[in-house]
Amino acid sequence: REPGLPPGPPTLPLLGNLHIFPKEFAHYKFTEWARTYGGIYSLKVGPGTAIVLTDAAAVKELMDKRSGSTADRPPMHIVDVVTGGFHMVSRYSESWRTLRRTAHTILTPQAAMKHVPIQAAEASQLLHDILCRPEGFYTHIRRFSSSVILSVLYGKRAPRYETRETTAFFEVQHDWEELMEPGSTPPIDLIPILKYIPERWAKWKQDCTKVRKMQRRLYFGLLDEMKERVGRGEENGCFMEEILMREVELGVNREMAGYLGGVLIEGGSDTTSSYLQSLIMALVAYPDAQRKAQEEMDRVVGSHRMPTLDDLEEMPYIRAMIMETHRFRPVAPMLIPHCALNDEEYNGFIIPHGCTIFVNIWGIFHDPELYDDPENFIPERYLLSENGTKPGISGSDLRPNLPFGAGRRICPGMHLAQNTININAMNFVWAFNFTADTDAQGNPILLNTFDYQKGLLTGPRPFKCKITPRSVEKAEIIEHEFLEAADTFSKFEFGLSGEDKEFVMRSRVRR
Numbered sequence: 001r002e003p004g005l006p007p008g009p010p011t012l013p014l015l016g017n018l019h020i021f022p023k024e025f026a027h028y029k030f031t032e033w034a035r036t037y038g039g040i041y042s043l044k045v046g047p048g049t050a051i052v053l054t055d056a057a058a059v060k061e062l063m064d065k066r067s068g069s070t071a072d073r074p075p076m077h078i079v080d081v082v083t084g085g086f087h088m089v090s091r092y093s094e095s096w097r098t099l100r101r102t103a104h105t106i107l108t109p110q111a112a113m114k115h116v117p118i119q120a121a122e123a124s125q126l127l128h129d130i131l132c133r134p135e136g137f138y139t140h141i142r143r144f145s146s147s148v149i150l151s152v153l154y155g156k157r158a159p160r161y162e163t164r165e166t167t168a169f170f171e172v173q174h175d176w177e178e179l180m181e182p183g184s185t186p187p188i189d190l191i192p193i194l195k196y197i198p199e200r201w202a203k204w205k206q207d208c209t210k211v212r213k214m215q216r217r218l219y220f221g222l223l224d225e226m227k228e229r230v231g232r233g234e235e236n237g238c239f240m241e242e243i244l245m246r247e248v249e250l251g252v253n254r255e256m257a258g259y260l261g262g263v264l265i266e267g268g269s270d271t272t273s274s275y276l277q278s279l280i281m282a283l284v285a286y287p288d289a290q291r292k293a294q295e296e297m298d299r300v301v302g303s304h305r306m307p308t309l310d311d312l313e314e315m316p317y318i319r320a321m322i323m324e325t326h327r328f329r330p331v332a333p334m335l336i337p338h339c340a341l342n343d344e345e346y347n348g349f350i351i352p353h354g355c356t357i358f359v360n361i362w363g364i365f366h367d368p369e370l371y372d373d374p375e376n377f378i379p380e381r382y383l384l385s386e387n388g389t390k391p392g393i394s395g396s397d398l399r400p401n402l403p404f405g406a407g408r409r410i411c412p413g414m415h416l417a418q419n420t421i422n423i424n425a426m427n428f429v430w431a432f433n434f435t436a437d438t439d440a441q442g443n444p445i446l447l448n449t450f451d452y453q454k455g456l457l458t459g460p461r462p463f464k465c466k467i468t469p470r471s472v473e474k475a476e477i478i479e480h481e482f483l484e485a486a487d488t489f490s491k492f493e494f495g496l497s498g499e500d501k502e503f504v505m506r507s508r509v510r511r
């Protein structure tokens with residue numbers, strides 16, 4: 001370990017800490033190390049350096065205030081090969097700036113509000129789907145989030161999980177994530193000469209070619225279909241229509257537009273669904289919190305209508321529950337790795353140019369110095385202080401949108417995502433009782449709230465629970481709202497397959 005670096009676990013010659021670098025669920029090990037080496041420590045990964053921040057003050061200073069120095073991403077040759085350098089989650093470059101500026105222009109809080117009607121309509125289908133087949137809730141949520149993002153971006157919804165674009169997306173995304181998983185390809189970024197091995201001897205290159213083809217077919221297919229629709233004069237106000245109209249002003253060419261749409265589908269699909277699955281898991285595992293949220297809902301909204309976004313203002317407990325879900329099970333426990341563009345000095349330590357920076361928000365959110373009983377789901381903590389910290393701790397280095405990242409890399413889709421989360425969190429609490437699954441003797445089965453998927457972005461693995469409507473009246477209101485949503489849906493239902501059309505027709509009949 002070079003002098004001046006923050007401390008860290010003992011190193012071996014050449015390997016550094018490579019031999020103990022966690023291969024999965026790194027946030028647990030990173031948090032354990034933080035309790036030993038402090039809120040800022042370093043790891044040697046061969047000749048490279050990684051800095052791990054598990055300290056809110058360091059995140060505020062280095063990632064937010066000095067974001068100009070920490071907004072790069074570590075080099076990922078694979079990403080450049082597959083997307084031709086047009087992936088937004090890649091290096092700090094001119095094309096990244098253009099993509100990012102474009103995404104921000106069109107995903108502002110005000111612009112995000114424009115999409116609330118389709119989000120609310122899709123949320124009514126989600127309730128309807130859960131009502132009809134509660135045991136399929138996990139998949140219904142995935143369909144929902146994929147349909148919302150396709151509608152917002154391309155103005156084209158996915159009425160079924162089996163709708164062509166949804167299946168194509170999940171198929172390519174699975175291969176793409178596997179390809180990006182550390183360890184699944186040779187260490188090309190550490191040993192660049194590996195880039196020059198011919199494709200017939202390098203399986204990873206064949207995989208890149210395959211994923212590139214699949215992604216292009218989907219992303220550019222959606223783009224072209226949308227252009228044809230606009231050509232017929234059938235605009236519906238989606239995000240990519242605006243990009244198309246303003247492409248010269250925004251400086252976005254066809255390649256950029258295709259990959260901008262693609263990265264937003266990637267960023268917006270499984271993140272939102274993972275959050276909603278975690279929320280359901282928490283409601284099942286913590287029935288007291290569920291009961292308190294329902295009491296608040298009944299007081300403010302009652303049984304005769306569904307909640308709307310405006311109601312949230314009057315629901316401090318449900319707002320706290322939403323924040324607590326972000327804290328309890330963050331979708332990106334270590335954000336997405338950043339990389340330092342310059343040498344920085346912090347608290348007497350050197351943060352060297354080119355090092356990878358992991359922001360361990362899991363470790364921050366589960367720090368007993370900051371939170372009382374951090375391992376449990378306790379929404380009340382957010383009623384006591386804005387950032388949920390325990391009495392006597394100011395929490396001023398934290399901020400409510402920390403789960404969405406830091407500095408110039410903060411999630412561009414956060415306003416859209418937060419609206420989706422708010423609508424569904426309220427709907428769930430209003431509509432259903434969520435209880436533990438039972439064994440053959442009728443005893444409740446304890447949920448393992450740590451049973452999560454591997455990966456940088458994570459969500460619960462499929463789990464079982466019982467979901468029942470809270471009243472017959474509510475079940476009827478759900479059916480009514482879903483039928484009423486047909487008008488909103490119709491603007492987003494084009495180019496559907498025969499099966500999709502039949503499904504739509506069948507589902508629009510009152511049961």
Ligand code: HEM
Binds near residue numbers: 263272335
């Ligand atoms: C619960 C929902 C979501 C969560 C928790 C979430 C969280 C995050 C986090 C933690 C990052 C990394 C930030 C950093 O490295 O500092 C990120 C990046 C990103 N997110 Fe989200 N996100 C969500 C939904 C969305 C949605 C709906 C979209 C698209 C509309 C989106 C698009 C992106 C993109 C494109 C990036 C990469 C930004 C860049 O590298 O410049 N996300 N998100």
